[in-house]
Amino acid sequence: MQLFNTLSAEERAELIDQSGKQRLTLSFYAYANIEDPQQFRDDLFLAWNPLEVLGRIYVATEGINAQLSLPADNFYAFKDHVETYPFMNGMRLNVAVEQDDLSFLKLTIKVRKKIVADGLNDNTFDVTDKGVHLKANEFNEMLEDPNTVLVDMRNHYESEIGHFKNAITPDVETFRESLPIIEDDLKEHKEDKNLLMYCTGGIRCEKASAFFKHKGFKNVYQLEGGIIEYTRQVKAEGLDSKFIGKNFVFDHRLGERITDDIISQCHQCGKPCDTHTNCANEACHLLFIQCDDCASSMEGCCSLECVDIIHLPEDEQRERRRGIMKGNMVFRKGKSDALKFKKSGDAVAAVDLATAPKVKKDIRKRERKIFVGNAEHYFTKASVGQFAIEGELKTGDKIIITGPTTGREELVVTEMRVNGEAGTMAKKGDLVTINIPFRVRLSDKMYKLPQA
Template structure:
């Protein structure tokens, strides 16, 4: 059994004083030696963290003990080590930047489908699978026959919905990495007059964990040191091609030129030849980072302080 766990989770539930809660939550994570990224907003909580299995279990029990988060759905993946090097617990206006602040998914959103129900329904003739992730995410992996949108960020999703008008008579199932984007995407589709809107509860990650990931082609992009993870244990397939040589490759990298930093598939051979850069211009850029063979570049940790952000003083 692996000693570490990776947790992916979210919960839309009102938090009366999110800034005070952010501080309490930050302290909890420090006490449990967790690393990762957590966003706290008035509308809820969204995070992905890693830690020792026992510490992660304590964290999940503590969060679920709060009545506001009793229904939170943790996706738990075993790991041999931390997949983060820092802890950031931040207060923001939304738990996912969506430009849809007026929507409250806990009040109205698409029908949640369990991974098992999603598997039964996804291939029906009147069903459309809608990927609501960014283009660099679905470039490296998506469900077979899914409809993808050309968006750089989720906040661009509302502008693309007009293109989906011909699908209003279909059953639309949205999906994303862990489910959080689907909550507002589905709610917005309903607001725009779509009648039969569903969402894959727990996202791609939960579908892989519970149903083996059948028909998810390629790899799933994740927001930690791993960059991508395998999901499909049933009928895996590589769908992406190396940005340089166009040979099949699902190895995702960030361009070694920090000014560029695009997310693209790149095979190991081209990674070595190009020193992790996506072009000759980037390869010879004076700011290019030393290629470490992975294509993942951790932000500078100089001066990193895990207690940064704990601004409040004890009341006298």
């Protein structure tokens, strides 16, 4: 009985690519009394794994919090299963604004103490006494009221790339930090102001609204369904979007565009940019904003020190990573002095620095390509990449090399060495070296494009 993942992220990405299925990315949450979270977790895995569900799901005695993707063809089978649980019957499933078949590459269902780490003792207040839920049009109307105070319940790295105009954006790294800060900042306005909150999908506001009502705030409101549902309603009803920029998401995409406005900067050069990435040095893995030019010149790294490290032999890199617990440190290191243009909290403003280029994307159209092999090594001084061949390769083939850090690079094989000797043809089991004008990594895959 399989209750855990058996495939690596790379293997799963290859299967997704070969399947040709369009996938949907969605999220949802539900508070409920779950007596046996571990059994609930196992039941979900057994039901969802055959449906090819991938994602990050937390369950606890207080409920479920899920971000996941699944083949579009399996959506209704998934929905039918979810609704066999009474507390999830009729629950809203927030479908992502932008879709990406590779948003998740594993099915991870974890039992936690809480579905959101809020640091609160739920026994000290009524968690069901929540604020008033507002739909998009009601939310926009309340923003026009001068007695409304709008608060972003997300973290600094989320609000930096996108937020509602005139919102208070606390300079915090975790949700639990924001609650006492907001309470203290607004303590003089518990009765005369409308406290209006929003977050990504609504789950943080569910608990926060009950907490603030417990603390004496009289007029507490929250955006129903968060930014994701707000955007859907804005588009469906032709409303004016008061949100500007990108919505940060906790999957491979790291963000989905809501408006064409770019309000943040590359943390390294200051150029208008709202593309988050993780440092290519796995011993660092810092989350930061990096433009294409800096990604090229810094090889996907956040600092020159990390650039030096990624050029070390792989064994030495692994040794440096040993015992490092990254966790939330990837966000805290976002305050690194190496990042000269970092902004958060009071420094965040809804200022349009640039307009995102229009990208025409057909998620149904797939590139035909044939898997050839895996990257084994990169010889920096010689600019030569070594690959273990799993298919067939010959000179003249047009190839693509892809990976999480490398991205997508395309070139033609003009010459190669097969098992150390000059050759024109390689087959499964051969080691091939070819000249490559960019660094390749162990996670990179080689594909060839069919001849025209």
